[in-house]
Amino acid sequence: MSDLFGFTRTVVKPRYALITPDGFVNSHLPGWKNAVCVVNISPAMTGPRFTQLHISLEKDGVGEGNTGVNQYVIYVIEGAGTIDLAEKRHRLERGSYIYLPPGKDMVIKNGHAAAMKLLIFQKRYVVLKGVPAPATIVGHERDVKGQPFLGNEDARLQVLLPDHQSFDMAVNIFTYQPGATLPFVETHIMEHGLLMLKGQGVYRLDEDYHPVKAGDMIWMAAYCPQWFVAMGKTPASYIYYKDVNRDPM
Ligand code: UGY
Ligand code: MN
Numbered sequence: 649m650s651d652l653f654g655f656t657r658t659v660v661k662p663r664y665a666l667i668t669p670d671g672f673v674n675s676h677l678p679g680w681k682n683a684v685c686v687v688n689i690s691p692a693m694t695g696p697r698f699t700q701l702h703i704s705l706e707k708d709g710v711g712e713g714n715t716g717v718n719q720y721v722i723y724v725i726e727g728a729g730t731i732d733l734a735e736k737r738h739r740l741e742r743g744s745y746i747y748l749p750p751g752k753d754m755v756i757k758n759g760h761a762a763a764m765k766l767l768i769f770q771k772r773y774v775v776l777k778g779v780p781a782p783a784t785i786v787g788h789e790r791d792v793k794g795q796p797f798l799g800n801e802d803a804r805l806q807v808l809l810p811d812h813q814s815f816d817m818a819v820n821i822f823t824y825q826p827g828a829t830l831p832f833v834e835t836h837i838m839e840h841g842l843l844m845l846k847g848q849g850v851y852r853l854d855e856d857y858h859p860v861k862a863g864d865m866i867w868m869a870a871y872c873p874q875w876f877v878a879m880g881k882t883p884a885s886y887i888y889y890k891d892v893n894r895d896p897m
Contacts, residue, residue, distance in 0.1 A: 657858065664853040665693065665867040666860065672702065679713035682706045682758075688865040689841050695869050698817075698889060700841040701768040702865070705729065705758035711766075712755045718770045719782075720748040721809070721819045722756070723887060725845070727764030731756045731786070738786045740764070745808055745819070747785040749773065767843050769889040774816045776894065782814045789821060802828035818892045823885040824849070824878035833875045838890040840868040847884030851876050 658671040672686045680703065689700035705711065705727070722731075728741045732755040738746070740756075748754060750773045758764040773781060787808065794804030802825040809815050824847075833852065848861035852875035853868060860866070868874050878884035 663869040663872040666858050667865040669863045680711045682709040683711060689867045696839065696867055698769060698771040698841060700865065703766040703768060705764040707761050709758040715748050715750055715752045717750055717772050719750055719773045721769045722746045723767045725765040725767055727758060727760060727762055729757050729759040729764045733784060743789040745787055747809055749781050749784060752784060769819060769841060771817050774894050776813060779814050794823060798831050800828065800831065813893050816891060816894050818890050819887065821885060821887045823883055825883050826878050826880055829877045830875045833873050835871055835873045837870050837896060838892065839870045840888050840890050842866040842886050842888040845885045845887055847878060847882050848880050849876055849878040849884045
């Protein structure tokens, strides 16, 4: 379907973007070897204040660098490998995630012949006077209990980063049983970057309704009205970024 008549579900609008895998185009990014890197969301779109990368580390793939003024959240979508941080080596598998504060060195390696696929959110860290920047976190989604969202047992939220003022970003996984919805059309100052991890549904973005499924990426600008319903016979889940805990002015 995708190569007939120039059809795609991808759409880039001033207040949101839906980017589907058929349209991904690779970039060569410094520090990544034997890797297929796609910059799905970035300030180059005019609007986003963060970057969302999809990186496929092939056999012997390595990513090496320093976070600089930014902080990273790296989530393992598929495959397994390791990350070396100053203090030690950590094993990574599907569902592992790492929070790296500014100024942190890292070396991430694929340990197998099959690709290790990574989702990376990068955001410039905004200092809060008197509050030290967060420390590194290495965790796994299975260790984070899903809480009912606004009392709905069928829409559960896993909050991957601590709810603490030192963090200026949050990354959560939202899992919906078939038919479950965001309870209302949200309109808020926070922006989002999102990857559909499982299942399918319909996303309302601004005034438009889009069918979405696992593998799709979405950018939602601040104040972009948003709503979701999970459809089909299996649960739908997505991982998403939002900016938090800082004054708007
Ligand atoms: O955290 C959120 O704003 C979340 N409820 N938004 C979303 O899922 N689109
Ligand atoms: Mn939201």
